[in-house]
Amino acid sequence: MPEREDQLTLHLDLTGEGGRRIQLMRALRDAIRSGRLAPDTRLPPYRVLAGDLGVAKNTVAGAYAELVAEGWLTAQQGSGTRVAQRTTAPEPGAVRSRPEPDRIRHDLRPSSPTAAAFPRTAWLASARRALTAAPNDAFGVADPRGRPELRAALVDHLARARGVRADAGRIVVCAGFGHALQLLADVLPGPVAVEAYGLGFHRDVVHGAGHRTVPIPIDADGAQVGELAATDVTTVLLTPAHQYPTGGPLHARRRTAVVDWARSTGGWILEDDYDGEFRYDRQPIGALQGLDPEHVVYLGSTSKSLSPALRLGWMVLPAALVDDVLAAKGTREIWTGVTDQLTLADFLRSGAYSRHLRRARLSYQRRRAALVAALADRAPHVRVSGIAAGLHAVLELPDDTEEATVRAARSAGVALDGLRDYRHPDASTPPRDGLVIGYGTPPGHAFPAALGALCAAIR
Structure with a gap:
């Protein structure tokens, strides 16, 4: 039976800058653009949506009226407010940010490991051992810090592989980097400095907590952290081991300088070590956290090393932030599953993780070499940079x-990203033309064809 008008429900997240009317308009536009609200979809009446969202009826009425004026919605007596038909296709000249799923033949979007390379047999063996050995209390009410087995295993692994100084009491397990950043944004003061080129998703998380982001210029030596002294920020988010997406590490002098800044101002450095374990040309650069564990928050996850589907991440916190972060996390919320935590703890302890990383590094190094060779042969006008580490490269275009x-x-x-997509809208330096190419995503058998299609497009 069709849903009655007074029973219509609509889920919307009211976040970001501006008042409730602005947030509601933004959420509705996003839902229409993404296709979640299809053309001719009827929206709930003012009073129903206002009650569901906890806002004033006039707020909803004002948002609807403005979106009708902009052409996103239509309103007719007796028919209610509906999504306009004109939203079925992009406006003339618009370029989709992603190709439709059924049109993607070669996925060269960055940041994802090869899905087929997930170590299923070794992971299953760890899961069996972990579940067999797990105490009964592992299946009771969870500890918001994460399982002690995993936190202890992370202390050993991070100290050995990344030079992180930690104890289990300072580690908080979370559901990936985004979850960690959300928790930190809730407890740390704003505004937050970010690198001028970076993931828009990370900026959105910070904005969602009510903080402004301040772009810091980057060059061949990484973020120009000397610029922090001229800002009013007390928190900075960095990718010091391998700047994302441009690829260079933070120079040693700048690593020291940003730690000195944090000490002198009482500020905080959020270190996103998203792919620090994948370095090819020399030994991995150690974590910035090792220079000052009391002012640097170390953030890691399994998204690049194993799979983003695991939703496993961790924070190594300064002592002064542990209680605040745990309070923000709460005692009842969406946590990473206990069985995955126990499995990862065994995976680390048994040496299976290190063996997997060695195999993965060799595979990605070969792919990187194939990419560089193909471009040199078929698109010699393109310069490749940012390839000393990680799972992506930057192709610099005219x-x-x-x-x-x-x-x-x-x-x-061919699915790929343009470099301009990563630029902070308030960055002072002119935009650069380039492509951000992920060479980890395609399956092995399809990689040569993906390179051929890429070179043809560039030509």
Whole structure:
């Protein structure tokens, strides 16, 4: 039976800057753009949506009226407020940020490991051992800090592999980097400095907590942290081992300088060590946290080393932040599953994780070499950078060619990202043209064809 108008429900997240009316308008536009609200979908009446969202009826009425004026919605007597038909297709000249799933033939989007390389047999063996050995209390009410077995295993692994100084009492397990950043944004003061090129998703998380983000310029030596002294920020988010997405490490002088800044101002450094274990040309650069565990929050996860599907991450916190972060996490919320935590603890202790990393590094190093060779042969005008570590490379393009190159690639079914997409909208330096290519995502048998399609698009 069709849902009655007074029973219509609509889930919307009211976050970000601006008042409730602005947040509601933004949420509705996003839902329409993404296709979650299809054309001709009827929206709840003012009073129903206002009650569901906990806002004033006039707030909903004002948001609806403005979106009708903009053409996103239509309103007719007796028919209610509906999504306008004109939203079925992009406006003329618009470029989709992603190709449709059924049109993607080669996925070269960055940051994902090869899904087929997940070590299923070794993971299953660890799961069996972990479940057999797990105490009964592991299946009771969870500890918001995470399982002690995993935190103890992380202390050993991070100290050995990344130079992190920690004890189990300072580690909090979370559901990936985004979850960790959300918790930290809730307890740390704003505004927050971020690198001028970085993930928009991370900026959105910070904005969702009510903080402004301040872009810090980057160059070949990483973030220009000397600029922090001229800002009003007390928290900075960095990718010091391998700047994302441009690829360079933070220079040693700047590593020292940003720690000195934190000590002198009482500030906090959030270290995103997203792929610090994948370095090819020399020994991995140690974690910045090792220079000052009382001012640096170390953030890691399994998203690049194993799989983003595991939703396993961790924070190594300064002592002064542990209680505040645990209070923000709460005693009842969405946590990483206990069985995955126990399995990862055994995976680390048994040496299976280190063996997997060695195999993965060799595989990705070969892919990197194939990418560089293919470009040198078929697109020699393109310079490749940012390849000393990680799972992606930056292809530097001539000025004013990025948009056309991205369009050509997507028309050919090649999914990739343009470098401009990562630029902070308030960055002071001019935008750079380039492509951010993930060479970890395609399955092995499809990688040569993906490189061929990429080079054809660039030509």
